[in-house]
Amino acid sequence: MTDQPRIDTAPRVSDEIRKTTCYMCACRCGVDVHLKGGKVSYIEGNRDHPVNRGVLCAKGSAGIMQHNSPARLRKPLRRTGPRGSGEFEEISWDEALKTAADWLSPLRHEAPEKLAFFTGRDQSQSFTGWWAQMFGTPNYAAHGGFCSVNMATAGIYTLGGSFWEFGSPDWENARLMLLFGVAEDHDSNPMKMGLARLKERGAKVIGVNPVRSGYNAIADEWVGITPGTDGLFILSLVHELLRAGRIDLDYLARYTNAPVLLDCDPKSDTHGLFLRDEDGKPLVVDRATGRTAPWDGQGVQPKLTGHIRRAGVTHHSVMHEIAERYLDPKYAPEKVAGRCGVAPDRIRRIAAELARAAFDEAVDLPRPWTDFRGERHESMPGRPVAMHAMRGISAHANGFQTCRALHVLQVLLGAVETPGSFRFKPPYPKPADAHPRPHAVACPDAPLPGPHLGFPQGPEDLALDADGTPQRIDKAFTWENPLSAHGLMHMVISNAAAGDPYRIDTLFLYMANMAWNSSMNTRGTIEMLTRQDEDGDYVIPRIICSDAYSSETVAYADLVLPDTTYLERHDCISLLDRPISEPDAAADAIRWPVVEPDRDVRPFQSVLLDLGARLGLPGMVEEDGSPTYADYADYIVNHERKPGVGPLAGWRMGEAGLTHGRGEPNAAQLDSYIAQGGYFTAHVPEEAAYYKPWNMAYQDWAVEMGLAEAPQPYLIQLWSEPLRRFQLAAEGKGERQPPEHLRGRIAATFDALPDWYAPLSDAHEDPAEFPIHAITQRPMAMYHSWGSQNAWLRQIHGVNPLYLPTWWWEKLDLSEGDWVRVISSHGEITVPVAHMAALNADTVWTWNAIGKRKGAWALDEKAPEATKGFLLNHLIHELLPERGDGHRWSNSDPITGQAAWFDLRVRLEKSAVPDEAQPVFGALKSPVGKGPGALRWRVGE
């Protein structure tokens, strides 16, 4: 027919597409940025991109609103009012940089440690870390300490790689997947794509989480575990599998240290460490000869249950310890059920399902390969049981050992780096002892001798002065948390304010909202940032902050260096720090200015290079005093960490032209990246794709790619020697000894085989007085505090009720619209509530970081985020309550220092409806004004 209107079904979409990398979270998806009239008109996923294959999450699609946020800073700011007032004057870049240089230069000449440079969810850590190293301060770290360092360290010390960012389930082959404590994760899009893929293939997903939302809502089965008890649950599964002999003996014997012999002589100084040969190689008993042999000897067949007798002592293998430990009836399902809130039958059945999937549905990929002992295998057998875990396990004070327990479970099933299980992403796997050790000795006018962060192998690697004083302001790598491989950002402000271990001069923050949602005890932190001494001077004399937006923390800075948005600058997502690799490919990526800033802002990395040149930092300035690098783009292309190895692996210059991996700098490198969609991938050869730690094809490929200097096969460390070394010290052995008050705790928690202990706070807070666990989850459509300035996203998540399980909902006689007082041993908040049935019976939760400070983010002071939204952070202290032993113990994992966000215990009381969520903080003055009253977003017309 018709008289139906004719419409244009093929409009021109845009003038141009520029491909870059998303920055709305650390997933780093590829985006196609559409431009009209030179302005951003639409953002969608890049179909070719290895991370997201075209899909994009809500935050990514809302990037346009982030990029155009009214909260964007416009010019450098100098504080004019008192700290926290939000009163600033705009200054020029020259003035800003000169000010910063004037402040920092004397520190470098006298006491570099007086600069504390901490970066938040920094995606350029290899660069910012290098800058801090060249400055010479030991006080550098990124956000890992309050994020998921438990995951990272437990993975690296045990498996040689971690769940967190460097590993992934084998989505294509897994039959059963267990997800522990994951709401969103960094790998947001791949996770969702993977879960969908599992379901498409009919694989089963089990979600272990006190809350059944998001991924756990689509899981085929939900285990509503009690927070902090996963370790017990996991070890009960281990117990059952061992009893039934449903473990992968061949795998354990070949690829793990289960057959390695331990020094079992209690009198020995190396009691509990490995027996080694003259070359220092751990020993196994070779099944073929019955004699001891180095673990990696060619043709050696390690005997799982090996033991030898020497000088009247029987030394046995790690496997003996495993059997001894986990067959103990204390791990029987009946014993742990009550604590975990999971019925014994359930535990038994899940163990059975694990066994069935691993052994009866085993996969076998017909790919021949050769292992490091020289043995050739005709195929790659696999245990299709995948596991993944994140902060639900990590953010507890027993998180390190819980995560290790989970790795033990995986390994007993042969489910690491085998088809269908858990796979590493390059540059991992990497043996734990191949990582750098911490460096923390500051020396005026000199760079730090090595990188700040590392993986201690024993007490000798701690960052302590001869008299035991911590060398770092965050007290990382001390007896309080020896394996704090990511530093302890959450302790910086409180230690600096207390002058413990020493006073600092300048606190330099980049990309971390420390005056609000990323600190524990927010009010206390604000007080510390504004604390003055008798003379009326701030106890933290100077604060410099780099932010792109008018965050809560900006208000506490003396000098603000405004960054660009992610579409206006170069960035480098490098194999040297946190790349975008996938199990089948090493991959890195860039961001590049797809549009020019319309404000007087500069990319932070370029500013840092400029500052470095002004300070004369090595590597950043030429002999004639001119800057080595014009800007960050120049650095990305021309900087070399090792000869031939730079920030980007793609399109380097080889002898015969372009090459990848190792090679000389290539002036046109960024152009190549841009032309190729903003990323580079190097595929792992098929025969190298699994069994990577032991697969010579992979090892050789890694060397060729510049990921390693030499092949470095290793064994999975079920028994962890570094932990045992600390424990030995606590037992009184060795040179370096822990302080008396920590001895007992170290002896108890640094178990070389993972064990479960109750979250530390349980011993400090009366569980009867505070019977409820309170936790947070990430909303998929929001990113921490910066999502709220986004006009589209804040309509989805503008408030965050506290969700209560049915039992407590009814007990407190609540109904919709009610509010409760939430009381912890540290503080109290009054907040709106909602009822949720699919919740662990003793757990309440809320969305993370929705609550906002009045006046921040260019929002109206009556914004719901500021009047009804709230943070649980007010209830959490960085120290545990006093227990009568004269100490306030840190609210962190005793091994890694990971902030124990999810150990929070509270009680609830019904409250009258207040005007606003309590506590109320005074409004900040907005340095950027307020956002517009309406939006009709259209460009290029």
Add this chain to the structure above:
Amino acid sequence: MHAAPSLVFFTTLSGLGLGLLTWLGIDPTPPTGWVALVFFALGHGLTLAGLGASALHLRRPERALKAFTQWRTSWLSREAWASAAALGVMGLHGLLLMLGVVVLPLGWLGAALALVTVGTTSMIYAQLRTVPRWHHWTTPALFLWLSLTGGALLAGRAGVALGMLPLAGALQLYTWWDGDGRFARAGTSLETATGLENASRPLFPPHTGSNYVMREMAGTVARRHVTKLRAIALFLMAILPVALPLPLPHVLGVLALVSHVAGVLVSRWLFFAEAEHVVSLYYGRR
């Protein structure tokens, strides 16, 4: 549903005006001259005021003429035509009467068109399956009956009005009584809305702020208010006018009219405010 004042006034006033015009149209001895002018002006004025109010409801009133195009399918379009025709015919009738020319069949035609207009208005609501409370014969019945009753009061036909008022009250009561169960009887539930067996309630809202759908269709009125307002509406609309010693004197007649119209306004407000749209199930607002 959101009780937009424009719609509450529109339906009430135009109903009243059209009711008056109906009575004028079928009056075998219609007023002429100045009296005709007053009555017809009143009838047209009320109707036009109502239409004006409804135009306020349009977000793009400048395009209102487009609403005449879809009379074959749309009750709103039909209403536009019917009201134009009714006002036109009755305008002509009134004009002739003012001039003293009585063409009774013209009046009958006008009266029929006036009733049709009220009918089309009511059908706009009654046609909506999405609002079970409206989707029923009582909607046109009540609209028509109230229009005629109010019209009678306005036309000064006290006796007729006195006879109609109790029935109006009864019809109103029945409408409420039956209407209260209609949503449930319509069979639409969260389970049919989602296709999920055992769907019990919304948990996370799709957006924490409000939106058009919620403002327009998922509003709720508190039960206790409803009962009170129903009593007030009934009392003002049907009880007080009857209780006043009618017929006449004129003052009381005006009082009765005012009371009735006030009652209808409250009733009309309730008509909207109480109406539950099936979409509110998604928002857990029912």
Add this chain to the structure above:
Amino acid sequence: MTALPDHTDRKLGLVIDLDTCVGCHACVVSCKGWNTQSQDSPLSDQDPYGADPTGTFLNRVHSFEVTPEQGPPQLVHFPRSCLHCEDAPCVAVCPTGASYKRTEDGIVLVNESDCIGCGLCAWACPYGAREMDAAEGVMKKCTLCVDRIYNDNLPEEDRTPACVRTCPSNARHFGDLGDPESEVSQLVAERGGMDLMPEQGTKPVNKYLPPRPRDAWEGETDVLAPYLEPVAEEPRGLLGWIDRTLGKL
């Protein structure tokens, strides 16, 4: 144009998989982004940085609690947008002809320049799929991305709705539901795709795939029992068993 065509050549629509939707709102925002730049007027927002932010979206994602008689409570994420109904009541009520259903593919659209903003179509829609744009004063709705699916300015693989293209969990599928051979029709057949509010008589084109059965473990313990038959209860026994087992290899 408010008469519904008695037949459409195709029935283009979406199939939404409630089994895999994680409730991430990606589809909500990509829809907002695409349609803000592609429709005649942008999808506006009021008080976007204020106390009561609100705006026009064509797609919304709910979450519903499901409480089965047996087993633990569940949560189902539930995207909601226009279902492009065959008997679209929203079209019939429109007084201006602005709302219409296309004869070639069944897509229900609003012609903005004819819309008077009366709101009646939104009342007529059982699914809340229409939102009046407060700034433009016209009715907005899902267009099934009619300006993408036929758009030869886009690479062929991108000629799919923005929300489908972006969904990370593969919970959104697009195709011709009038063609029983199409992938979407087959998916509907396989997975028991369902209509929303069938009693409303709208005959939605879009279909929803129900969640697969969850928590189906009750009673399975027995079948699995042999998988955990103990081989040893104490360490020595286990080590002995290991030696015996390895010996056989």
